[in-house]
Amino acid sequence: MSEETPQEEDYFKIASCFVRGKNVLYAAARFEKLYVDYYLHLKDNGIDISSEHDDIFKRGLAAFALHCVSQPSNQTLAWTVNFQDPLINVFLGGDTSTGDIVGRIFTENVKEADENVFYQEVVRGKKPLRRSIVGFEGSDFLKAAEEYYLRSEQRPARFFELEDDTFAILTAHPDYDRDWFSSVTVDDVRVIATTEEISVLENRFLKWHCGCSMQRILEVLKPGWLQDKEELFLGEEMIEVNCPRCAMKYRVTREMMEAYIKNG
Numbered sequence: 548m549s550e551e552t553p554q555e556e557d558y559f560k561i562a563s564c565f566v567r568g569k570n571v572l573y574a575a576a577r578f579e580k581l582y583v584d585y586y587l588h589l590k591d592n593g594i595d596i597s598s599e600h601d602d603i604f605k606r607g608l609a610a611f612a613l614h615c616v617s618q619p620s621n622q623t624l625a626w627t628v629n630f631q632d633p634l635i636n637v638f639l640g641g642d643t644s645t646g647d648i649v650g651r652i653f654t655e656n657v658k659e660a661d662e663n664v665f666y667q668e669v670v671r672g673k674k675p676l677r678r679s680i681v682g683f684e685g686s687d688f689l690k691a692a693e694e695y696y697l698r699s700e701q702r703p704a705r706f707f708e709l710e711d712d713t714f715a716i717l718t719a720h721p722d723y724d725r726d727w728f729s730s731v732t733v734d735d736v737r738v739i740a741t742t743e744e745i746s747v748l749e750n751r752f753l754k755w756h757c758g759c760s761m762q763r764i765l766e767v768l769k770p771g772w773l774q775d776k777e778e779l780f781l782g783e784e785m786i787e788v789n790c791p792r793c794a795m796k797y798r799v800t801r802e803m804m805e806a807y808i809k810n811g
Contacts, residue, residue: 557584558646558752561616567744570723574616575707575715575736578609581648582712584755592796600652603630604637606714607688608650610706611639613716614692616751617704618643619671627666630686634659637688640757640792649757651794665695689714703728707736757793764788764797765807772804 561576582605589596596604611626618624626639634657639650665681679699683691689706696704696718704718705728715736719728731739739745768788771779780786785800 557754557756559754561612561751561753563616563748563751565746565748566717566739567746568724569727569743570720571728572617572718572720572748573715573739573745574613575709575713576609576612577711577713578605578612579712581608581612581753581755588755588793588795592794594794596652596654599633600635600654603633603635603686603688604650604652605712606708607637607639607692608648609708609712609714610689610692610716611641611650612648612753613706613714614704615641615643615648615753617716617718620644620751621672623670625666625668627668628688628691629657629660629664629666631660631663632686638792643751645756646751646753647756647758648753649755649793651790651792663691665691667695667699705731707733709733709737757790757795759790759793759795761797761799761803764790764799765804768799768804769808772808776801776804 559576559580561574564573565571566573585605585608588594607626607628611624615624620643622643624641624643626637628637628639630637634654636653636657637650638653639648641648662682663684665683667679668676670676679695681695681698683694685691689708692706693704696702702719704716707715707717709715717728717731717736735742768779780801785798788797788799789795790797
């Protein structure tokens, strides 16, 4: 589905809200639709992952989507999160202007280290790329995201897993109610719309979409082809290339590369 233009029904809505009197932003959503699109993507590309890795990725996908909703609508964001146990990298990418959300898990050639590491890269408008690196402990993606906020965003955030694929985020703003923020429980978040004064700031619309295409894959392969086509294809007539953002599989033949270079 990466090459297709998303249709209106591909989107789902998350409301970005303000908790009055607490100076805290709040957002919550049920991520069933995003998860269905993610599973269809895995099926279409013959990708199998373990239940443990799947659980980590889904929690990360929800946290990243809520993070995107909490950011200005002119950013391109990427999280790369290295877990040492299990030994995996999780990549998540998004564009707050279009609502695109995508990601994948890397299980091969993952670097062993002394601690887990959380990387964020963000481009805001035409400004230079900014990169943040934070270490963290454990394999809970929500706790990792909270640690990132505390040490990199310079403001705390709390993530909550509610029920039925539903997650929520609270992000602090200047002069926030520290006691209330630190004491809020999952049960409190479930009923926050009835116990607190909530104002909707805006609605954001998200979708699972990468934007990769055969054209882009051929462009990436072009330098290697021009330098040494035999090394690129390892003596074969066809190679399989995975998109680094979503792991979509592309089968590229020598004939396709020759035509691309000729017409390029």
